[in-house]
Amino acid sequence: MEQQMYCTHCNQKIRKMNPLRVCNKKVQMLEMLAKANDWVYVQAGHGAMVNGQMTRAPYRAQSLCSVLVWFGLAEHSPERRSGIYRITDDGFKFLQGKHLVPKTIWSLEGRIVDRDTTMVAISSVRNVVLDKDYWDNYHQLQVYPHGIHSRV
Numbered sequence: 001m002e003q004q005m006y007c008t009h010c011n012q013k014i015r016k017m018n019p020l021r022v023c024n025k026k027v028q029m030l031e032m033l034a035k036a037n038d039w040v041y042v043q044a045g046h047g048a049m050v051n052g053q054m055t056r057a058p059y060r061a062q063s064l065c066s067v068l069v070w071f072g073l074a075e076h077s078p079e080r081r082s083g084i085y086r087i088t089d090d091g092f093k094f095l096q097g098k099h100l101v102p103k104t105i106w107s108l109e110g111r112i113v114d115r116d117t118t119m120v121a122i123s124s125v126r127n128v129v130l131d132k133d134y135w136d137n138y139h140q141l142q143v144y145p146h147g148i149h150s151r152v
Helices: 024-036 061-070 089-095 132-136
Strands: 018-020 040-042 047-050 053-056 074-076 084-087 105-108 111-115
Touching: 024 040, 024 047, 024 061, 024 084, 024 089, 040 061, 061 074, 061 084
Parallel strands: none
Antiparallel strands: 018 105, 040 047, 040 084, 047 053, 074 084, 105 111
């Protein structure tokens, strides 16, 4: 297990950036939002309230929607912690193959801090499954932010 790092100047815990990618599950969630074409209440588990009907959604649906927001493909309602999302115009264009997103974005403490310069279309992510091997090696994909001491 990796030892936790601390800043030598302020003793603050140094956290790694988390890589996020669009994959098959996120595409499924985006398609669900597109079919509703309206605000959708998304539960933390498997459910989403679409047009007044509780519908089975991909597992961890709310988490998937949060990542879609960071990619600009969905938006969260202005009401804090509401669990209500809808697809954006870029989300529709992405589903149509007319919009590209970064291959990877990196988040740190709940905000995006870096984006990959390589752009991907829906055709290259639709069938991507982030499987057990991916998650088993996820810690190796995480990176420390550049200029860590300038941040603290």
